[in-house]
Structure formats: structure tokens, C-alpha cells
Amino acid sequence: MNNYPLHIKNVVCQRCIITVKDILQDLEIPFSKISLGEANLNRELTSIEIHQLQKRFEQVGFEIIQDRNEKLINSIKSVIIEEVYSNDTSNHKLSSILTKELHFDYSHITHVFSESEGQSIQKFYNAVRVERVKELLNYNEWNIAMIADNLGYSTPAYLSTSFKKATGITPSEYKNRHVKDRKSLDSV
Secondary structure (H helix, E strand, C coil): CCCEEEEEECCCCHHHHHHHHHHHHHCCCCEEEEECCEEEECCCCCHHHHHHHHHHHHHCCCEEECCHHHHHHHHHHHHHHHHHHCCCCCCCCHHHHHHHHHCCCHHHHHHHHHHHHCCCHHHHHHHHHHHHHHHHHHHCCCCHHHHHHHCCCCCHHHHHHHHHHHHCCCHHHHHHHCCCCCCCHHHC
16 A cells, blocks of 8 residues: 655644544545644545635645645644653653654754744744643643653752743643633644
8 A cells, every 4th residue: 555645734633643644534545543743644635625625624724744844843733742742751862853853864854943933942832832831731630740750850959940930820820720721732
């Protein structure tokens, strides 16, 4: 079976993946796998199918990515989001993860990302982690120490410092105020 990757902008969560799956099934486009930012199709699309797919994707805020650098940026964001949401506490270096997953030199990855996004990969990574902290605080299932441990912060104090630097308030203040100001991951 052939594999035709389709890169899709703004597919940043499980609900997005389900939406892409539903659209592909509605249009009877065969696929083998859908992940953050990408669908692996079983065949090439006709120009009519591409047009139909673009139209359906636009209705839900997605976009087919065709530019090579945009595909790389989308892949970088997907790898970072997967890393933050995996709760893998093994603390692998982000640079190692990105080079392994994307098969590019880290200097190329960082250059393309910062040139296009106007921020460093590390800044984006930190922003995604802060949004994940907000999400976990809103769920009210884990304390600060558990969140710090699961998101790879060296200490709860470091999590609190990073959170306050990004939001202007501590995690405890955020939790006690019942603030619901989370950003969607496609706007980070």
C-alpha cells in the first residue's frame, strides 16, 4: 500500500483528528493513519478531491499545507504538542526529539521555525507547556508537584516561576481564581 502524506494546518488535538477522519470518510478518501497535523492517504488525490477537501477543511478551520517549509513548521508543532501531552517524564532533549522525528539538522529546524513564526522553538514549547499546565489546573486532579513532574519541570518552584513569567500570576492564583483563559493550541 502506498503512503501519501497530507499535511494539515491546525490539527492540534484528538477532536481535530476525529474531524479530519470524518471528513475523509465523508469524501470517501482512503487513509491509513491520522495524527496531529498529518493524514497518511492510501492514494494520490485528484484535483477535484483536493478542492473538495480544502473546502471542507476551511469550514472547520483547517488548511492543506503544500509549502515545504510550512510542512516542516507544522511537523515541528505537532511533535512538540505530542511531547508535551505524552506525560513522558524521561526528559529527553527537545533538540534530540525533533532531529530524530523530523530527520533534519537542528540548526535548520530552528532557523526555518523562527524565521516563519517570529519566535524560537523553545518559546513555542514553553507556551504549549503553560497551556497544558492551565488545562491540568482546570481539571483539578493533580497538585502542582504532580504537574511539574509529568511535564518535565525540574521542580514545582521552577514550574511556578515559569508560569508566573508567562501569565503574570502563580499556578495557585490561577487555580483559586478559576480563570478560564486558555489559548487554543493553534493560536500559541
